[in-house]
Amino acid sequence: MSLIEKLNWRYATKKFDTAKKLSPEQLDTLLTAIQLAPSSFGLQSYKVLVVEDPAIRAQLRDAAYGQSQLTDASQVIIFASETVIDSALVNKYVDRIAEVRHMERVHLGAYEDTMVGTVNRLAEDQKMTWSNKQAYIALGVLLTAAADLGIDACPMEGFQAGKFDEILGLKALGLTTTVIAPVGFRAEDDTYSHLAKVRRPKSELFIHI
């Protein structure tokens, strides 16, 4: 199948097959795709939780209006933005650049200043919005990579972020829940899998200039 055929095959899975789990290799491939997702400056101002614990997942389901994907998928992937986006986060990233690229840190000073300047110009709510958007790029990469591998997923915004943060102990980690995506395999009787995909026609979606 081409990637387009795979993107047509995917859908927001409502009912997962509880008996089918991702292999360790499949999960690792999805996580690697997330790791490789681009972000503004490459800063990756989020962490990603991979939740398998059944008791925790039962609590998350309660905080997600009872939606079965939380307990029935193979894993629940949770994108959680850093709550403190400051020069320290940038400094740490620049340390990492110097390490990976075998560069002397002094040569990264101008780039570091640009990033710190950008971050410091943003108000707190703007920082969160900016950071959340980066996590959504990673979500898009994850969903595409999952489709490529024939793995189902369900991107979800319908949950109580505050309760998720509490259940997962995120506040203490300086994180807050942004968006989630249970991953696994569709149940054979998920009626949603047979529905025709509805998208804006190209003539309405695209403007050529």
Added chain:
Amino acid sequence: MSLIEKLNWRYATKKFDTAKKLSPEQLDTLLTAIQLAPSSFGLQSYKVLVVEDPAIRAQLRDAAYGQSQLTDASQVIIFASETVIDSALVNKYVDRIAEVRHMERVHLGAYEDTMVGTVNRLAEDQKMTWSNKQAYIALGVLLTAAADLGIDACPMEGFQAGKFDEILGLKALGLTTTVIAPVGFRAEDDTYSHLAKVRRPKSELFIHI
């Protein structure tokens, strides 16, 4: 190459080869991937501009701090969010669902009410944030699809959105620029293409529960 190898191959292209253009088939595949990108409720509250016109692109470059990708890439893909997100947008989407799925509209009433309720509960700035995030999912899908096809891209937030809106006449269309991605092929001498990719190590990026 596996998708992971392709995601390692991709990078935010700084210098495009001005002589290399996407074939019509390659461009259509990228646009189809964007069209198939998931969004909250499937609402796709954005449009996507595909800019080729050299004079317009010169103006856009000026409004993007002179960055050469704006004029040198094969096309500039611009995600532009709808500025009015209301029940009319939802109604139109439900019309489309009824048409594609050959359903009687009356059976979609509950779903429509849920969507209208969600939209109406959001303040104007929350609507924009929500809509922008959906466009970022599509950006993630685009970047992954481009990598899959061996096409280069450069996701960019460094531009003056207000000026872009003016140059592209977006206000009259009820749109505003969200994020952009020039697409094309890397120049052989783009030094950025040889830099090692810097990402958070898995041990720092992922939390397993």
